[in-house]
Amino acid sequence: MSQDYSGVALLAPTTVGYQRYSDHGAAWFIGRCVADLLAGAGVAKDELDGLAVSSMTLAPDSAVSLTEHFGLTTRWLEHVPMGGAAAVVSLRRAARAIQAGDARVIACVAGDTNRKGGFRDAIENFSVFSRQAVYPYGAAGPNVVFALITRAYMAEFGATREDFGRICIAQRENASHNPVALLRDPLDMQTYLDARPIAEPVHLFDCVLPCAGAEGFLVTSVERARSLDVPFVEILAVDERHNAFPEDPVQLRGGWAMFRDELYAAAGLGPGDMNFVQAYDDYPVIALQQLEDLGFCDKGAGPEFVRHTELTCTGGGLPLNTCGGQLSAGQAGFAGGHLGTVEAIRQLTGQVLGQQVPDASVGIVSGYGMVNYDRCLCSAAAILRRADS
Amino acid sequence: MTKIGNLQLLVCDDCGKVQYPDREICADCLGGTLTRKTIDNGGELLSWTRLHASLEPMFQQALPWLIASVRLSSGPVVVAHWVGAEPTMGQAVQVVMVDDPQDRKVLVALDADADEKAAGQLFVADGGSA
Numbered sequence: 001m002s003q004d005y006s007g008v009a010l011l012a013p014t015t016v017g018y019q020r021y022s023d024h025g026a027a028w029f030i031g032r033c034v035a036d037l038l039a040g041a042g043v044a045k046d047e048l049d050g051l052a053v054s055s056m057t058l059a060p061d062s063a064v065s066l067t068e069h070f071g072l073t074t075r076w077l078e079h080v081p082m083g084g085a086a087a088v089v090s091l092r093r094a095a096r097a098i099q100a101g102d103a104r105v106i107a108c109v110a111g112d113t114n115r116k117g118g119f120r121d122a123i124e125n126f127s128v129f130s131r132q133a134v135y136p137y138g139a140a141g142p143n144v145v146f147a148l149i150t151r152a153y154m155a156e157f158g159a160t161r162e163d164f165g166r167i168c169i170a171q172r173e174n175a176s177h178n179p180v181a182l183l184r185d186p187l188d189m190q191t192y193l194d195a196r197p198i199a200e201p202v203h204l205f206d207c208v209l210p211c212a213g214a215e216g217f218l219v220t221s222v223e224r225a226r227s228l229d230v231p232f233v234e235i236l237a238v239d240e241r242h243n244a245f246p247e248d249p250v251q252l253r254g255g256w257a258m259f260r261d262e263l264y265a266a267a268g269l270g271p272g273d274m275n276f277v278q279a280y281d282d283y284p285v286i287a288l289q290q291l292e293d294l295g296f297c298d299k300g301a302g303p304e305f306v307r308h309t310e311l312t313c314t315g316g317g318l319p320l321n322t323c324g325g326q327l328s329a330g331q332a333g334f335a336g337g338h339l340g341t342v343e344a345i346r347q348l349t350g351q352v353l354g355q356q357v358p359d360a361s362v363g364i365v366s367g368y369g370m371v372n373y374d375r376c377l378c379s380a381a382a383i384l385r386r387a388d389s
Numbered sequence: 390m391t392k393i394g395n396l397q398l399l400v401c402d403d404c405g406k407v408q409y410p411d412r413e414i415c416a417d418c419l420g421g422t423l424t425r426k427t428i429d430n431g432g433e434l435l436s437w438t439r440l441h442a443s444l445e446p447m448f449q450q451a452l453p454w455l456i457a458s459v460r461l462s463s464g465p466v467v468v469a470h471w472v473g474a475e476p477t478m479g480q481a482v483q484v485v486m487v488d489d490p491q492d493r494k495v496l497v498a499l500d501a502d503a504d505e506k507a508a509g510q511l512f513v514a515d516g517g518s519a
């Protein structure tokens with residue numbers, strides 16, 4: 001049994017962007033995010049002694065380069081190139097550093113730019129395996145991988161396009177209240193079904209819109225958070241797995257299924273206690289798999305679950321991706337992986353950009369990242385609770 | 390018509406397991422010497438997609454384009470171009486290798502009973518995927 005995560009506070013949920021395209025580099029988005037989250041928490045720049053960075057467009061620079069660029073001197077530094085899982089992984093590492101006294105105030109930030117034409121290069125060279133064994137097959141990157149997973153999931157568990165549509169439509173409703181979401185127009189089922197095919201059975205509204213932006217939050221001690229007099233969140237449990245279930249021929253489950261029982265046990269709570277789920281949603285089939293693997297329903301019962309569960313913020317069911325998720329807010333590169341964690345902190349501290357889930361005191365956020373070949377390898381999840389509740 | 394080649398993948402010298410995608414270390418025993426060998430080219434179709442959007446002109450001109458994933462009888466899962474009528478989940482397939490227009494050795498999957506020569510038409514104008 002691992003040591004608990006008590007005494008650690010997450011605060012200052014911060015969002016920069018979103019823009020469809022930008023001439024700024026990733027450093028601009030990350031730097032403006034650091035500035036905004038320091039201002040939001042009332043922390044002086046000199047007090048920041050830890051930094052965790054996730055970015056896919058920062059290369060050849062890394063977190064190291066940013067210390068000089070931003071004029072920061074830190075005693076704790078992490079570069080977390082784990083895409084959609086980086087936020088949960090970062091907060092887990094940062095929490096241990098705070099508990100151990102290795103750092104006092106850590107900024108966890110993900111940011112990316114999106115230059116016209118930059119997407120193709122990123123897709124082709126995402127990994128050695130994908131450059132060799134995926135990109136030559138249609139030159140479409142993750143769309144091919146997730147189309148293959150989506151069709152296999154539909155065949156195995158009887159999911160229909162309408163089931164994925166329910167997720168996309170509910171998240172669009174959530175996004176309609178969020179002024180920074182790039183896609184806010186209402187989406188109805190007929191429009192969803194009539195959308196042009198991208199890689200069958202994946203159609204337009206199953207795909208995220210690449211954009212530029214940044215997401216970040218601060219990690220410090222509960223003691224320091226109280227003295228700052230800003231609302232904060234505590235970590236009840238957090239875990240991660242990488243390359244889970246490699247023997248599965250198609251990824252129909254993620255690493256969450258390996259650790260979720262321990263996760264809930266550590267939190268002393270069950271799925272029924274969660275006031276919301278922020279699930280990584282690069283494609284709706286992955287959000288559906290998280291609902292299963294995080295225990296909200298049995299494996300394969302996800303389609304039935306979304307047919308009977310209201311997923312909007314105020315529907316009284318299980319609010320899913322309450323700011324609209326990447327499917328509606330946009331995917332600002334690796335910041336897409338921080339979106340759910342930042343939104344969870346917003347919901348639990350009453351700092352939402354869009355709609356507030358009524359009486360939200362505890363929620364779960366899960367991450368999923370890095371399609372190396374035919375699946376994503378990183379999965380992570382955290383159960384967070386509003387402090388002083 | 391492109392020349393049809395046998396399915397040649399890397400095999401671990403130490404444990405004999407077939408490895409894909411190409412790599413330098415065996416995922417089964419961490420052996421560091423892998424040799425390319427002709428292996429059994431039979432397999433089972435795991436999934437497929439009909440692609441309608443691509444980042445490369447070579448595919449953009451030929452869309453829509455069929456792509457399959459196959460579990461080879463020797464173990465690995467491969468992503469491959471598909472030649473033939475719309476595939477069926479779970480069907481028996483064969484996988485061959487051809488050179489694509491960019492001189493990459495790529496995998497082509499087709500029905501187990503189909504004439505493998507069809508794979509040679511894939512990158513010939515109007516003779517490819519549907």
Ligand SMILES: [Zn+2]
Binds near residue numbers: 401403415420
């Ligand atoms: Zn071996």
